[in-house]
Amino acid sequence: MTIYWNHFTPWSALAGGGLIGISVALLILLNGRIAGITGIIGGLFKPAKGDVAWRIAFTFGLIIAPIIWLLFGKLPEITIDANYGLLVVAGLIVGFGARLGSGCTSGHGVCGISRLSPRSIIATLAFMGTGFLTVFIARHLLG
């Protein structure tokens, strides 16, 4: 393991993480809700009365973030190397797996670990593990 110092961006990473933390704090303290995207979207598949609007509003906030960002400056670099076939496969796997495991990077990785939930710690270790392994196989064994 060698750290890629030229690409390491500690300050923007910490600041961006801090903003994510503030978002999580707002949603739990004001709305009493967990900022886990998988759970928020999952609740829209089985809509319950009075439990839909906030979910759509949160998701809408994510979608318009880059649009509002553009009002103040240039979008940060975004590079998607995967081709369309791989994106479809990856998307299907991500959607299914995150719902089966009751959460993703936000729900388990940020909110769950913040509450020291054993379930979320195990889930985060599990998806980080297969994430590392998948990239290793794709880039260094097959690539």
Added chain:
Amino acid sequence: MKSRLSVITALLSGLIFGFGLMLAGMANPAKVLAFLDITALWDPSLALVMGGAIAVGFMAFKIAGKRTSSVLGLPMNIPTLRAIDKNLVLGALIFGIGWGLAGICPAPAFVLFGTGSIKGIVFLISMLVGMGVFELIESRHK
């Protein structure tokens, strides 16, 4: 009124979440994959994203845990499930494979959609289909 206000705060929370992802580099799949590629030249930035988010989140949940209702007077929906079951582990393992394939997890998928990226839209639709497949299978098992 209470519920109308909570929709605005949810929108604000989603917006800040999206800004955070973009500032952190999490909305850039190439940077996410550079974090997951530990055996090559490794970019550890995303560990700091999680660290920064958890530092703030930890304090928020400390306060939240002591409350019986939210500041807006809504019930606190904090998960109480503790069992580490097969679905949790299997689902997380599967999710990680998909994450490693494209470098996109659910929240950034929505931000990428918002940038108008065709690839982002293709990923988002596929992800929603994957979630729908889960719902179908789950409803059949009940």
